[in-house]
Amino acid sequence: MTRSLPSAVTVRAAAKINLHLGVGGVRDDGFHPLTTVYQAVGLCDDVTAFPAAELEVELSATDWIDVGGIPLDEGNLAVRAARLLGDLHGRALTGRLVLEKSIPVAGGLAGGSADAAAALVALDRLHDLHTSDDDLLRLAADLGSDVPFALVGGTALGTGRGEVVEAVADVGTWWWVIVPSREGLSTPEVYRHFDRLRPDADPTPPDAEVLLGALRTGQPVSLARALHNDLQEPAIDLRPALGELIEQGEAEGALRGLVSGSGPTVVFLCESADHARDLAGAMMRSGHEVVLVANGAVAGSHVVPAHV
Template identity: 50%
Template sequence: MQNFVTARAPGKINVALAVGDLADDGYHPLATVFLALNLTEDVTAHRAEGLSLEYAPGPIDTSDLATDESNLAIRAARLLADTTGHPADAALTITKRVPIAGGMGGGSADAAAALVACDALWGTNLTREDLVALAAKLGADVPFAVAGGVALGTGRGDVLSPVLTEGTFEWVLRLSDEGMSTPLTFRALDEHRAKHGAALGPVVDPEIEARVLHALRAGDPVALADALSNDLQAPALQLRPDLAEALEFGETHGALAGIVSGSGPTLGFLAADAAGADALAATFRREGHRVVRASGPVPGARVIEAA
């Protein structure tokens, strides 16, 4: 019987995001390509009575984050307990490294790591497929945090198909001190499409261009840079013109290409190699920008320590 289990799950970047028109259920159908980054979250589940959560000191300020039943990691542990019939007994400790509210799936990674850690601690022995199915009940990005690697996501982004990938892609992530409202960004996209609907035509079944998948399969950062796409980028830049300036700065100082990550405000810059990414990160920092280096793909949620 384990006394504690630590699981690690990755943050992500969307290298392509196609958004369909607003559906009757109030959601937009999506087609996206997730790439898991080595910017990770660790969740340690200790044997305890009842369910609790705290944040360990680390590089991310977590003072404003909830630790009650609204926290996604707590919800994940409780869902696992309810599904398996095991008592919801665990003290969770989270070490955060993924920026908060940056569109990089940090909360989803917490949930994925909590599922894997509690499954191992409690000996509930769910399959990876079972864990992915549970993850889908917690949020659209959580199944990918369990799966990791590179995947094509459809539906709300939670129906996953693995994508063959060669090599490692090097990124510089430019962070913003001011968050963005995802619903506001989607609304701006809807308004733009309504205004220009006659010219644009309906987007019923969003698709990812084949060249994105070809670039990943070839491990070719130059080809991938040319194929980066995000339907939410234009509305995000419209709402936040300062992001456009930062995007231009990165693309004129060594990045192969830059992209708004998801609905923003994080910007992802793809470099040709690790040395190029390191140089770009240093240039951003000299200009006063807050940046993080990352690379991927990396595996999904997995146990890294137990005793």
């Protein structure tokens, strides 16, 4: 008997923050070796795949996110994900992909990578392809350094360009206040500025042992002391307001402020949910229009009931 295919599949994928981002000197191929510790936090995009005659993408977003600069063609990672998945199975995949965005665009939180990971899972389920986890991870690595982690979620060590991920021990529940920026910051430019500031950077990135040890304690104060981002200096040098924002959040009581990835989003670690809500309120009263509260770690890309 022929199995009927679903009428729609919705997959949720979480934003990531880098608890540790150690960057090595640029290689001959233009990439930087990384040692990073990712954490998926409860700020998510949903991607819903509907049957359609062609492959198409639609966008919607919360009112403070500008999606005007997001491409709907091959420049969109979700479209590229569909193409790669189709190539793997020897067929052109079709479907209407509706991306509902709550992750800031160009914010250092890997929203595009989350959408790509979600698209892989959604189209696999929509077309009943039964793609293996290993194949999905391989396709994800071809799409970008952060995409494999968006599939896996939780807390994980990333090596290589960040695309080789391994789950790590994490006994805590961590609370974050997230302050995005309406103006993105170019990741390639931040890396180029890292090279300008550190022309003699060690080709081996700093290891994450201190951070991994802090995760095993489950203590927010220990984690705050261990947070590390080699891209924070170049990001702040390019946009000094980020440094001022970190100082403000810490003055308001955050355990630690940190640029997320290449920025410009800044995240603040808090002691508890109540502490995070209090800090978020203080930041909003000081004039920040968008301040978010999220916990971590949360699951990677997973199917949720389709919207009615």
